[in-house]
Amino acid sequence: MRAERVGCDLQQVRVVETRSVTECREAIESGAGGFLAIELTAPKCEAVLDLLLHVGQQGKWPAAVLADRDMKAYEWLVRELGAVHFVTSHRGLAALSPCVRRFFEPSPGPAMGTAERIWSMLPWEN
Helix, strand or coil: CECCCCCCCHHHCCCECCCCHHHHHHHHHHCCCCCEEEEECCCCHHHHHHHHHHHHHHCCCCEEEEECHHHHHHHHHHHHCCEEEEECCCHHHHHHHHHHHHHHCCCCCCCCCHHHHHHHHCCCCC
């Protein structure tokens, strides 16, 4: 699944659903970047791990992995491959929202030094 950067209002995020790892890889290759949420199951475990390695090397697709509790042993492996979140329960989905929101928030401008920050707060022009 991917979405385009629109702002931090998640209601405005465009979601694209894919039905296979191959289809997901094609969507990733054709897109500029987004947030990836991918289901990890035993039958497609190797393909998902390979996809995580691929997107981790690109660096523009943070990934969350959604799995059943019986896949819990894979948590640290998928995190090592670059997953920013790993969910094995419905309650865990609530913690995914801040990760997605942070990704879609506009980037802050360049950091200001102390003197620049003070000058910017003065009531007159510099």
